[in-house]
Amino acid sequence: MTPEFSTVRAGDELPAVIRPPITITQLVMYCGAAQVFDPVHFSAEHAHASDFPDVIVNGSMRVAFLSQLMTDWIGTAGHLRRLGCRHRGMVLLGDRVVTRGRVLSTRVEDGVGLVECEIWNETETLERADQGTALIALPLGET
């Protein structure tokens, strides 16, 4: 359900997306669906040969996790206008990724409620494996 723009405040925490440990099955599914066939994403042997400590999770999947945080929150009537992030560390096979966010600011422009958020992925070892921002548009609703 889309949140009411009038109830959104700077500092609000977004509902976190908590995931189970990332499996090889998920990575293989993702590589197939995304048509990204880099063996460091599903073969420990290839990951080690490229100097990674283990199989690494695709950066684009980590961005999809951030996107999911926003689209889960905004429901069917909200629109994700902007999403950006920097990768700050490696996410590896077996990591538990928790995606969190917080409202930074709100404003009204051209009859639409805009909400700027900071968003991030964290693991057991990295507080901010990925860090970014998102801008969403929410309907203003009845006045």
Next chain:
Amino acid sequence: MAISERNKSASLDSPSARAADGIEAVVADAQDLVGRVIVPRTTVVVDRSAVTALAKAVDDRNPLWLGGVEGEVPRAMPTFVYHLVPRSFDVTRDERPRPLIELPLGSPVNGGIEYEFSRPVRVGDELHVETRVHSVTLREARNGRIVVFVAETVVDAADGEVARYRHTTLYRRPKQPEPEAVRDDA
């Protein structure tokens, strides 16, 4: 080979890049690529099975992507547009795919991405996608200088722009071997 890329028309292998091993020369040569098309315009019709496969792989069960919202044509999750760019791979070899641009530096690292979405992508949309070199810059980082390569992809349809994104790739010079000590009695 100093700099190579999949699109040979935009390849760069200039004398200055070959002759110099300085990172500035690599950046100067790579900056000639700014504005060049590195993935030619391609048309893709958004397929429902591709949308659901990606959503399931991410474990994103939003009914908007899975066709569970009555009266709504299924949408694609926003980052689906990243996967519209055709990628080449060779099923006969277990090798890392070549990046869009190869600079004569160390292995590239994914730096991040910035998306702008004008409207949702829906199953059945006919989309056109094209990627160009947006910028090449040299930046001082904590562990030395890095080359920041940004490619911009624009996705449009008959009704105008649908999305665009800038994808950042970071290149660092590989560590040089320590020079051998010169013996005084040599």
